[in-house]
Amino acid sequence: MKKIDQKELDLLISNHNLYMDSVNKNDKEGKRLILDEIDFSSNNLSQLNFVDVYITDSIFCNTVFENTNFGGAKLYGCEFNNITFKNVNFGKVELDASKIVNSILDNCTLIKVSSNETLFGNLCFQHCKLDDVFSNSIVKNILFEECDFNGIEFWECIISSLKFKKSKFKVTDMIKNINKGTLERPVIINGDEAISFFKERSEIL
Template identity: 80%
Template sequence: MINMKKFEQKELDLLIRNHNLYMDSVNKNDVEGKRLILDEVDFSDNDLSQLNFVDVYITDSIFNNAVFENANFGGAKLYGCEFNNITFKNVNLGKAELDSSKIVNSIFINCTLIKVGSNEAFFEDLCFQNCRLDDVFSNSMIKNILFEECDFKGVEFWQCIISNLKFKNSKFKVTDIIKNINRGTLEQPLIINGDDAIRFFKEKSELV
């Protein structure tokens, strides 16, 4: 990512207000404001705490050293974005789209992640604490992750590349959540199913 655009906070605040106004008006059949659609932005120096992330469309952008608390990312389109050193606390990420995005060195606390789009996404050095997860990781790469006191529902890690996953006091049944795993790469997948996938998953993860 080069030549990233940066916003002065006042300029960004106006875009945020317009998006929030747009979201407030959508259900009233009297649309006001304007949906937030941005590409190739470096948000490292910006405050996004007032943004309602629902239905934003942000691509190929950077988020660094931020805290998102009591936020709603439901249905947010965040394609090809990079998140580094982020704290997500009490955040709803239901149906968020993270295809081709990268999330590293971050923590999720008391978050809800349901039907998250993560095609060819990269997750590394993360901690999930007291989170609810259902259909989050699919056709993505997952490395060095701790799941602590998390509740898993449904199939998970679908055709994912996994390495060094740790589960502490988390609720899941491996035969329910693991159906197939990618032993190859995203470019040249080698998919294994059923018992083979479960055995491989157990080799790459541990209960702590």
């Protein structure tokens, strides 16, 4: 894992933002941001348009993302720790093999998120809209407060200690398949067994 100088990062951010603007105009300029194994813990990313970035095996921690569009970002194998996400769009983000822990998501939109083998732990979702977010993931110690769910959730996920407070979540409609094994050795259950298993590991407040 390596650090990146802020001036160097600012240049990469400027080139990526120029690239995104030019793509929309069908006149390619700049350069797409592609980075691997970077520790961003001391960097300022507030000016980055995350749309279409390609970042792998990197660390983001102790920061705030506000009014940020992550739509379509490729963030494979990344770790997000102690982050506040506020008014963030996660539409079609690819988070496979990543880790999102000890964080708050406030008024965020999460739609069609790819989260294969991703760990979600010790999180608080507040006033969020979720549709097709958790799939083949580990989801534990989560509070969903005043959230709106739409569609199938927790598909073949490993779950524990989930709490739903004033959230729109209908278990019988949204729970289909649950993994009661491990990611390496899955034991998939469905139907009434999956619903019963889910209820044992969740709480409606």
